[in-house]
Amino acid sequence: MDDDINHCRVLDAIAKDARELHVVELLEYMRTLHEGLMKSYRIQRVRASTDYIHTVIDGMKRLIVCLQNKRCSCGQFQLDELPCPHALAALRHMNESFENYYSPYYTKDSLLQTYEILIDLLPDESKWNVPQHIAEEVVMPPTGKRQPGRPQKQRYKPYN
Numbered sequence: 001m002d003d004d005i006n007h008c009r010v011l012d013a014i015a016k017d018a019r020e021l022h023v024v025e026l027l028e029y030m031r032t033l034h035e036g037l038m039k040s041y042r043i044q045r046v047r048a049s050t051d052y053i054h055t056v057i058d059g060m061k062r063l064i065v066c067l068q069n070k071r072c073s074c075g076q077f078q079l080d081e082l083p084c085p086h087a088l089a090a091l092r093h094m095n096e097s098f099e100n101y102y103s104p105y106y107t108k109d110s111l112l113q114t115y116e117i118l119i120d121l122l123p124d125e126s127k128w129n130v131p132q133h134i135a136e137e138v139v140m141p142p143t144g145k146r147q148p149g150r151p152q153k154q155r156y157k158p159y160n
Contacts, residue, residue, distance in 0.1 A: 044086070046093035054090035065090045070101060082106065 018029045045057040052068035063086045064073045071077055076084035081103030083091065091098050104110055122128075 044089040046089050048090075048093065054093065056086040056089050058086060058089075067091070067094075067101065 015030065015033065018026055021029060047055045047057075049055060052066055054065045054067070056063045056065055065071070065077070065087050067087065067090060070081070070087075072084050072086050074084055074086060076082075077087050083098050083101045087101065088098060091101065
């Protein structure tokens with residue numbers, strides 16, 4: 001009961017500016033607000049198979065997260081080298097910090113090391129040493145012209 005009252009108070013505070021809208025506009029505002037809240041509060045169920053392998057149920061999707069190898073079946077964990085939302089759900093399930101699971105390239109020390117080397121500025125264009133055959137070369141714009149209209153879809157035909 002108290003949770004319902006708290007939810008109503010939160011929605012009331014969020015929709016405070018929408019009180020002046022007409023009924024149809026207010027309903028549209030509340031619908032988009034509700035969709036946004038539901039997307040941000042997706043229910044994720046986590047089942048641990050082993051200490052490092054978890055099954056995360058995200059809506060209708062079932063994803064496998066391996067924390068030891070830093071992989072998820074969605075592909076985002078290994079691509080970005082940052083824990084994806086499914087890996088974060090598995091880490092929350094284990095009460096473990098995410099800080100051990102992101103790439104060292106995202107640390108402050110790595111960022112500072114990247115920019116500690118001085119970069120020499122280019123001299124003025126008049127002081128460049130450009131070979132003669134390159135200086136004489138003239139670059140023209142492309143000759144092909146794009147056809148008007150939407151490009152035709154190229155479909156892959158299945159093998160029979």
